[in-house]
Amino acid sequence: MSRSIVAERYATGLFKAAQEQGVLLAVHTDVRELQAALNDNNDFEQLMSLPQLSLIKKRELIGNILPGAQQLLVNALYVMLDADRMDEINNVLEDFHQLANNASGVAEATVYAIRPLTEQEETAISSAFAHKVGMQSLQIKTIIEPQLIGGIRLQIGNRIFDSSISNKLAKLERTLIG
Missing domain, CATH: 1.10.520.20 (N-terminal domain of the delta subunit of the F1F0-ATP synthase)
Structure with missing residues (x-):
């Protein structure tokens, strides 16, 4: 609001x-x-x-x-x-x-991906993540970010779910460097 x-x-x-x-x-x-x-x-x-x-x-x-x-x-x-x-x-x-x-159980979500998502991929993301924020479905907007290398980063309100390869590499780097 x-x-x-x-x-x-x-x-x-x-x-x-x-x-x-x-x-x-x-x-x-x-x-x-x-x-x-x-x-x-x-x-x-x-x-x-x-x-x-x-x-x-x-x-x-x-x-x-x-x-x-x-x-x-x-x-x-x-x-x-x-x-x-x-x-x-x-x-x-x-x-x-x-x-x-x-009221209709819909949350707005932004998906950061390396390419546009297909309708099937959007549906799969919606069904997989909507319940995590207490909603029935997600209204998805896709933003292309090639620097993710692969995977996706999903933002729903102030929650971020990051399964991108660049994030995994950054975690690995922090682990190795200490």
Whole structure:
């Protein structure tokens, strides 16, 4: 979760409302799409911070940018806009994403490997490690790191599982050197 209490409150409110209305998966999908769009382009945040634009124009922008989004998400953004909290949008979306993942038993994991993983390898890693962090599955993002030589390094939250050859060689070197 973010360190912003404000973002945490907005995210929790959106999460509870989505759960109560039975649209958690749909809102979560829209949140991920909005996160990706905001990561690719920060013009939206700049527009929302312009004092020259009226609240009405900013509301129109939100409606135009998210035409097919769940109304619950759009309404949450309107509430944030009215409260002058749009500077917290990234934190709110990230906190909501974490809440939704936790509720569905999914953890995000980063796999460092020497090559892209196949779908079968991702599935095997997910089933082997998800239970170690108390989750049902892992949502895996792969980062290519040729310096690992072989094997993988897996990071789930603040836990790291390292079975790379470079790590094993480093351990061997420390053992031999003393």
